Amino acid sequence: MNTDNLLKQISFIKEIDKLKYIQRKTKLFNSDRNENDAEHSWHLAMMAIVLAEHSDRPVDILKVVKMVLIHDIVEIDAGDTFIYDTVKNHTNTDEELEAAKRIFGLLPSEQAEEYIDIWKEFEDGLTDEAKFARSMDRLEPLLQNTSNNGGTWAEFNVDYQKVYDKKKVIKNGSATIWNYAENLLNESVEKGILKKMTE
């Protein structure tokens, strides 16, 4: 029985409840209710297990699932950064690293290291697992925005090229899903819910 580990793990489990309060810009499907980070992370985990066959390369799917489950936990301290924010860059800010150290640091040290490493691996996006996990993270809001008449693209006046540049990350994980996503972007332009240019 390792009670010391258990107590640390329980304190982590309590702390991450706060993820349920972090609001994303994106809305639920066919909805005007904002999604929170816990819901988003659950949905990405479901997508990862359901879509695993489309990864271009074999992936350790448990690792992908861990990545998407934990990828936003740093936002408990650092807050959600909108992907199309032109001022604040989302990736690997010092603030996020400090958050990762504090929050995962509640766990027993070996686990803390494991999760900080998995989080960094996701952020760096270089391994096959990280590439597939990141393609899930880009696909979900694409599906949501198309269901919401343009969603955040319309709300924040984001044009096709900016969206395309963010979404093409999907290609690193899956040619099949990228093909689907590209079609969805083109259809969105045709429907007028994604503009080719902002003046």
Next chain:
Amino acid sequence: MNTDNLLKQISFIKEIDKLKYIQRKTKLFNSDRNENDAEHSWHLAMMAIVLAEHSDRPVDILKVVKMVLIHDIVEIDAGDTFIYDTVKNHTNTDEELEAAKRIFGLLPSEQAEEYIDIWKEFEDGLTDEAKFARSMDRLEPLLQNTSNNGGTWAEFNVDYQKVYDKKKVIKNGSATIWNYAENLLNESVEKGILKKMTE
């Protein structure tokens, strides 16, 4: 490229968004905001990966994670049944089975079968993976209720024995976690947030 599979999977991914609207009776930690099923499922998945070492028997943790991620999806059609409901039994109702067939049935047939089987395995609670997954499902609201001054126990006047009978399922998955949970129940009685008897 298997586009046919992908389209079915995308329709499933859109459908399960509805889990974010299913409200549980239990509240978030130190909060009066109800938890929804998607948040709950994310939290159980996190708990499963973080607490895996405490399983009494070796488990396929990916399977446990799949179980807890999908275990409430049937509630999209069947609704949430309160665990202490004395009229409606939670487990394996016909309504839930129909829901499983409809919702997982959106997936390609092999996957549909896989997830219906995993859901049934969780409900039956007989395998080591199901036992550990179910112990997670019982532990989370215990932690929430103790953080909320008795939470649903106080709100719905549920006494110690009824709670104990539900929580002892944790013992089937992990002696260490059960030991912790039992202490928490005793402490709750001492604090007066869980009553030994209702008159």
